[in-house]
Amino acid sequence: MxxxxxxxxxxxxxxxxxxxxxxxxxxxxxxxxxxxxxxxxxxxxxxxxxxxxxxxxxxxxxxxxxxxxxxxxxxxxxxxxxxxxDALVALNPVEGVRAPKAAKPLPKALPVDQAMALADHHAPPEEAGDARLDARDHCIVELLYGCGLRVGELTGLDVGASAQAAGWIDAADASAHVLGKGSKRRSVPVGAAALSALRRWLELRGEIAQPGEPALFVSQRGTRLTASQLRSRLKRRAIQAGLPTHVHPHMLRHSFASHLLQSSGDLRAVQELLGHADISTTQVYTRLDFGHLSKVYDAAHPRARRK
CATH class of the missing domain: 1.10.150 (DNA polymerase; domain 1)
Structure with a gap:
């Protein structure tokens, strides 16, 4: 050398x-x-x-x-x-030379049937452990997949609205109010399945939560659930539901966006629901299921039909 x-x-x-x-x-x-x-x-x-x-x-x-x-x-x-x-070279020939740009990996989303299986999963008593935690985890999945929330937005939710609350759910208005990236607030609709899961969790939450704890989702100790605890519980639930892939919270957000865009085709609305500042961030979901788009094209476009 x-x-x-x-x-x-x-x-x-x-x-x-x-x-x-x-x-x-x-x-x-x-x-x-x-x-x-x-x-x-x-x-x-x-x-x-x-x-x-x-x-x-x-x-x-x-x-x-x-x-x-x-x-x-x-x-x-x-x-x-x-x-x-040491003055052994007059200039640095590598300054200003950059590597080729790495292709942005596509976000990983669950197929619709797997997302539904996870959302509908209820562990049998011998696997569920504490039924209260099972109800909590079911509500978490419904909100992640049904509302497209980030993990920090979900763990930041409080039981009710207050000046100190980072976020809360208005069940009467069927909407979630969250504090997203850049301290930007947004409101997203909450579906019937998520509201039903929320009601069930709230019936049991008081048995676990510490007195005065404002967090909507609490751990076994009764304090606010952390992001790492949430990831661990979601991984466990996905295994119980028989999903063949590792599931993390952001995958459910990706699934929310991908499935909504496939059904509606409304990119601007999905951008608003996700809280993306730039629509180019949302456009990545248009690349997720080219096979689905190809089938739509083959079935609908006159030039694509084959005799």
Whole structure:
């Protein structure tokens, strides 16, 4: 390995005390750099910006993921910054070079039948444990899937409206009032199934909640349910319902948006219900079920019909 690279690795290990796993990533990145410089007969200290851009493009063409390329470039950038401090290079050829943009992964949504199975699930007595917690968890699923709430919005709900409440549900008006991202308030409708589950939970909540606890959803200790506790209970409930995939709270929000958009086609309304500031954030749900859209096209468009 090049002497400059070897000395820099010692610096990273001894002075910066990087973990062995991190050092291995850096070592791999520098091995790639050494291979490029040898192949193109470019001394390490004479590498220019156009070299780095070309090599990053080659890494991409070889199938290296954008995030992995970003790690490689970060390691190279640090090396040349370190060489620059000793005036061994005139400029850092990696400054300003960026990795290709990573494709945004599609949000994972449940199929309608699985979402319904989870919402309708009632654990048998031998699995349910405390019936009060089962009623609470059923209400949570109904609100996550039926209203598209974020986990923080749901755990922030209080029993009633007050000046201190981050959010609450108005059963008489069938609406939930929540505090979303950026401290923006929004109201969403609450369906009949969620209201029914809410009434059942409220009948039992007083047996668990600590005196004076304002939270709508409480843990076994009677205090406000945390996001991690909610995730754990939802995972358990999904297993009980026989779902073949790991379920997390945001997956139910994705399912709410995807299923609503498939049925209505009203992107602007879904944006409002989700509380997205930019409609481009909501547009990702239009890509979730291209197969569904293809079937609609094949069945409805005159040019798609085959004799």
């Amino acid at each position: 090049d002497d400059d690279i070897a000395r820099h690795l010692v610096h990273l290990e001894v002075e910066r005390r990087l973990a062995p796993r991190t050092l291995a990533i850096y070592r791999d990145a520098f091995e790639r750099l050494r291979a490029f410089t040898e192949k193109h007969a470019v001394p390490l200290r004479e590498v220019q910006v156009h070299h780095v851009r070309r090599w990053a493009a080659q890494l991409h063409a070889q199938g290296l993921a954008p995030r992995s390329i970003a790690l490689v470039l970060s390691a190279w950038r640090g090396l040349y910054r370190w060489l620059g401090r």
